[in-house]
Amino acid sequence: MVSEKIVASVRETGVVGAGGAGFPTHVKIAAKDIDVVIVNGAECEPLLRVDQQLMEVHAREVVQGLRAVCQATGAKRGVIALKRKYDKAEQALRDEVSKASELDLFLLDDFYPAGDEQVLVHEVIGEIVPEGGIPLMVGAVVINVETLLNVSKALKGLPVTRTYVTITGEVKRPVTARLPIGISIREAIDLAGGSLIGDDYMVIEGGPMMGKIVSNISAPITKTTKGLILLNKSHPLIESKSGALSIEIKRAMSVCCQCRLCTDLCPRHLLGHAIEPHTTLRAVSYGITSDVKAITQAFLCSECGVCDEFACVMGLSPRKMNMEIKRVFAQKGFKNPHHEKELTADPMREFRKIPVKRLIYRLGLAELNVGAPLTEEEYEPKRVVLLLKQHVGATSQPIVNVGDVVKEGDLIGEIPEGALGARVHASISGTVREVDRETIIIER
Numbered sequence: 001m002v003s004e005k006i007v008a009s010v011r012e013t014g015v016v017g018a019g020g021a022g023f024p025t026h027v028k029i030a031a032k033d034i035d036v037v038i039v040n041g042a043e044c045e046p047l048l049r050v051d052q053q054l055m056e057v058h059a060r061e062v063v064q065g066l067r068a069v070c071q072a073t074g075a076k077r078g079v080i081a082l083k084r085k086y087d088k089a090e091q092a093l094r095d096e097v098s099k100a101s102e103l104d105l106f107l108l109d110d111f112y113p114a115g116d117e118q119v120l121v122h123e124v125i126g127e128i129v130p131e132g133g134i135p136l137m138v139g140a141v142v143i144n145v146e147t148l149l150n151v152s153k154a155l156k157g158l159p160v161t162r163t164y165v166t167i168t169g170e171v172k173r174p175v176t177a178r179l180p181i182g183i184s185i186r187e188a189i190d191l192a193g194g195s196l197i198g199d200d201y202m203v204i205e206g207g208p209m210m211g212k213i214v215s216n217i218s219a220p221i222t223k224t225t226k227g228l229i230l231l232n233k234s235h236p237l238i239e240s241k242s243g244a245l246s247i248e249i250k251r252a253m254s255v256c257c258q259c260r261l262c263t264d265l266c267p268r269h270l271l272g273h274a275i276e277p278h279t280t281l282r283a284v285s286y287g288i289t290s291d292v293k294a295i296t297q298a299f300l301c302s303e304c305g306v307c308d309e310f311a312c313v314m315g316l317s318p319r320k321m322n323m324e325i326k327r328v329f330a331q332k333g334f335k336n337p338h339h340e341k342e343l344t345a346d347p348m349r350e351f352r353k354i355p356v357k358r359l360i361y362r363l364g365l366a367e368l369n370v371g372a373p374l375t376e377e378e379y380e381p382k383r384v385v386l387l388l389k390q391h392v393g394a395t396s397q398p399i400v401n402v403g404d405v406v407k408e409g410d411l412i413g414e415i416p417e418g419a420l421g422a423r424v425h426a427s428i429s430g431t432v433r434e435v436d437r438e439t440i441i442i443e444r
């Protein structure tokens with residue numbers, strides 16, 4: 001297939017980055033002058049089990065997807081980067097990549113955050129992405145495993161209607177399931193046997209480090225939902241994620257000893273980026289707004305959570321301050337002023353990687369660190385709620401009306417003319433019951 005056709009198929013079928021914010025894949029793979037496509041198979045968030053199993057069970061499709069992306073971008077090389085410990089996936093992939101001389105595997109140690117795309121790029125090709133930049137600036141495209149699976153389906157004209165999700169934590173049967181997009185989080189939890197601890201739980205969507213607490217379990221799962229972790233309301237991780245910023249600031253003022261451990265372990269600082277979370281914490285908690293660099297360096301934060309969930313012995317959260325600073329700056333239209341390109345990684349970087357085993361103990365998740373076997377059993381929901389924005393960019397425009405009968409895979413949301421966005425398709429066959437600017441509800 002010629003590269004324009006690959007890009008068009010990916011656009012038509014609504015493929016977005018399945019492992020992150022949902023950047024439209026047809027835009028990402030339309031990039032040119034690429035040296036290497038790196039597949040992010042690190043899955044470094046504890047407890048999540050999607051990518052490692054997809055690489056094992058669907059090795060052929062993942063490699064097909066990778067070859068298509070290499071062709072679309074003109075990349076000379078494709079590298080699947082996965083943890084050394086995913087030995088079954090490695091074996092399955094080796095058989096496939098050995099058939100193509102331009103493809104290879106790269107084995108990563110078991111550290112967090114090996115899957116941060118800037119960390120990954122440095123591990124695989126030794127380059128450092130400029131501050132505030134993207135891998136493209138060093139000739140790389142980084143792509144998620146499930147996204148490649150969706151690319152391989154796109155080549156057959158199959159739109160994105162399902163997503164793989166690990167449902168784990170305090171559930172009866174931790175599982176990694178292929179779910180129709182638009183079912184509720186509550187239904188997904190029921191598919192894992194339901195809660196082991198009654199109603200006294202909260203759910204984290206995503207991994208324990210970067211995931212967010214779900215405020216409403218009736219909310220639908222989307223193309224980017226990868227993990228649902230059910231934890232006791234009193235679990236330290238829930239307390240740490242739900243702490244109010246105003247209290248964090250007061251605590252920081254009274255107990256931050258400026259030991260700078262948060263900075264010494266910050267993965268972006270270790271790549272040579274000018275981010276020093278201990279100085280942000282000091283500036284915010286004491287209101288030192290004249291220290292402009294300490295405030296604006298928040299733009300360089302990946303929100304990985306190493307500073308608050310692992311490094312800080314006082315339980316403080318430079319990350320929350322960075323997130324708030326970025327939120328306020330975005331509201332006011334301020335842009336990142338940090339763009340240094342000549343960067344050198346910290347010589348101590350190799351010794352400051354966070355072993356995932358230690359991280360799991362630190363997070364209080366050792367007992368919940370169990371398998372979540374993959375099942376491809378079809379679940380047939382009665383109703384789905386499809387968000388028209390499950391991706392980076394503009395909200396899709398509904399192209400169906402109440403009462404329309406649709407089949408699974410039919411186009412229901414179109415990208416607005418000339419905008420960055422992704423198409424939305426019906427994930428079940430049925431009748432359209434509600435349509436507004438943000439959602440389409442279909443009942444079987």
Ligand code: SF4
Binds near residue numbers: 256260261262281
């Ligand atoms: S690790 Fe904690 S106590 Fe130390 S400087 Fe950072 S925020 Fe302050």
Ligand code: SF4
Binds near residue numbers: 319
């Ligand atoms: S969350 Fe903390 S450790 Fe991670 S990049 Fe931001 S400041 Fe650094």
